[in-house]
Amino acid sequence: MHILIADDETPARRELRYILETLAPEGTYYEASNGDEVLDLVEREPIQVLFLDINMPGPDGLEVAATIIDGPEPPLIVFATAYDEHALRAFELAALDYVVKSPAALIDMPHIAERALRDWGDVVRRREMERALQESENRYRSFVEHFQGIAYRVRVPGRSMEFLQGAV
DSSP, X not given: OEEEEEOSXXXXXXXXXXXXXXXXXXXXXXXXXXXXXXXXXXXXXOOOEEEEOSSOSSSOHHHHHHHHTTSSSOOEEEEEESOGGGHHHHHHTTOSEEEEOSHXXXXXXXXXXXXXXXXXXXXXXXXXXHHHHHHHHHHHHHHHHXXXXXXXXXXXXXXXXXXXXXEO
């Protein structure tokens, strides 16, 4: 799992990374201290879960989220910020969660992180199903286009099937 922790405060990044590495030691971790670094990392690396501060230099967390959610496979986003007034906008941008940084939030952070890691598996399964459905739909369209103008009847006497070709 590829996890990006974006916060302009180094101690906040370290604390969150410590919690996440305890929950998912097999993860690959990235850190960013401003919005431009986040956008660059999301473009270059297969980020799956993004823990995102709102008040950062460069594009803020909300601007970053608005930019990346329209990508082909956007990461799950958990906002971790000191500002509670941005929660509505964060959820409009499809945030998985919104955590206001406080001593109490640190107690909940392992549960929130665990949920994000678990939900990523659901996202992967849903995306795989969507790709398979799209592939099946494309094969069906190709089949229909190939046989356009030809009519087929199917007879099922007993258990055998007979295909009869006829002109339209």
